[in-house]
Amino acid sequence: MEERTIRLDLCSSRKEKPKTQQLEFGRVFTDHMFIMDYSDELGWNDPRIVPYQPLSIDPSAMVFHYGQSVFEGLKAYLTPNGEAQLFRPEKNFHRLNRSNSRLCIPPIDEEFAIKAIQQLVALEKDWIPDAEGTSLYIRPFIISTEPYLGVAPSRHYKFIIILSPVGAYYKEGINPIKIAVENQYVRAVTGGTGEAKTGGNYASSLKAQESVAGKGFAQVLWLDGVERKYVEEVGSMNVFFKINGEVVTPALNGSILEGVTRNSVIQLLNHWNVPIVERKISMEEVYQAHQDGVLEEAFGAGTAAVVSPIGQLTWNDESLIINDAKTGNVAKKLYDTLTGIQYGRVDDPFNWVVKVEENCEMGLRASV
Template sequence: MENQQIQITHSQSRKAKPASDQLEFGRIFTDHMFMMDYSEEKGWYEPRIVPYQPITLDPAAMIFHYGQTVFEGLKAYRTKEDKVLLFRPEKNMERLNLSNERLCIPQIDEDFVLNALKQLVNLDKDWVPSAEGTSLYIRPFIISTEPYLGVAASKSYKLMIILSPVGSYYKEGIHPVKIFVEREFVRAVEGGTGKAKTAGNYAASLKAQEVSEKQGYSQVLWLDGIEKRYIEEVGSMNIFFKINGKVVTPELNGSILAGVTRDSVINLLKYWGVPVQERRISIDEIYDSFKNGELEEVFGTGTAAVISPVGELNWEGEKMVINNGKTGSLSQKIYDTLTSIQNGLEPDLFDWTVEVK
């Protein structure tokens, strides 16, 4: 695969670029996209960058019927020196293959696809916004395309990468959100697809999200699917708790997605000498630490927001207000440090950023 040349077809009609203050998440797309196909006979073949366009699929394409699909999400950032940086993109390629394995999708050549991603971003480099807090969101994804209604793994696939300029997640500055602890619905179970980044996990989360929003909460805190006692994720993010000076986060148990930002935060905390543990955490433990005055900070981590502080947890009617509903000093420090590294504003001591040339 590494010997294949990526064919490039330039768009003949370039789109107007929106103003930075008009950017919404995932509504606007750039001029080009990357595509590559898979068949049992050829393997992955015909890598190409083409003008952004609709795709045509057979109504019997297996993606529509059995949901065999995986995706990733990462960002490109424009620095003050007008460089374009990616943040740990090799981790996204690595995780894409882990998701592929779980969904019975053929493995990709991680280096080749990352190179294709860089070529695509470089071609549409003018779409990377420069205003503070903005970035170019990158969405690689794979869908099953074989026209067949039998329940089996598809024999053909399509890999695509699309790009979308996005605004600042926090338009009015970083602020804590209110979270509802979910007891009825579950996101995933050990042995299921929770550790894969696949569409079905997100479809399964929508009902709980809808219910929580009607009650005035921004997201739900997911508990395990067996005992409904142990904490897993918050919304579509990983979750951290600062308890009596120590930071704890749920260990990766097969039903929790291994977030790139999660891993970055753990590395930062260790570098700073902040005690951090990955282990099982029950909601009872969190409630007890709150009652004892030891629950100091709670925050989610993910690509979109980087850090999302939690100001309140509602567990069976018990409202736990954290840090007086304000962003904690550690949450703020992590957010400032990660975003500064991503935007080239401070030294990248971990060698996390990759320049697109």
């Protein structure tokens, strides 16, 4: 049992914080960041909080060539009485280690990573914005840094956590968005990396996104890569359809990301006795449900946007208007409850919230 202390190197002057109404997503970063190194010889070592600064990385580092990288996304929220809290961070680090496994990256100590976030967020608490819908976005990521051009797992990595005060992900907020069903490009396929949160999945999605962005669509809806028939996910969110009183979401199949918000939505629906089923669902079935007048709601769910109602779904140049392009009752209740729990405004029956300790011990110790 080794004791691990986070070394501190604090910056001498603080940056100016952006005005709340000017907050975008992921453009401004706080004063400090967390870093930890990995080498085959030392394992994960030298955890430290240092001033936010550029990384100095060899041009032959594997991350630039062979894309061996993983990341997570979560948020810190300010409660009405000024406390900082996290939402289910253990789910993120559990998933990070699953992504690590798929990408041949050595696992991290999940408990230690959460403590590192606690300490970093406590230090940067002044950066958590307090306006409605704003939060401090937390981006843990791992990159491969061995200076070597062979195609093989790297023997050096960096695990980094950066923080960014953010406004709402969609400018539209909880207003319904327009989604285009993607027929040409494929995000992921079983046997690939679709259930891992790794850079390549996002790089491959850009082309489809670009092709519809000019037409007023916020995201694309991905179909499976084999039959091009079954719904997988929406852009960077999982997707749900309410059909004839029952909520349906695509079952996890190896090519769909296992979202933390997805899991929370399922638990809440079960808690409320709203029928929810995870199964294969084809685009044809969604289309038919709309034709039959029983497609009552559709919405995406993810950390960045929480819950995003889908007001219009365009497939092969035919546009389905869902719920009169208005936010549905289930989406609204999920959004209100999830954000209510996240911001500490309503009860937390599942113990999802993790408080950030005000006086987080600077000489943090964790077993490794």
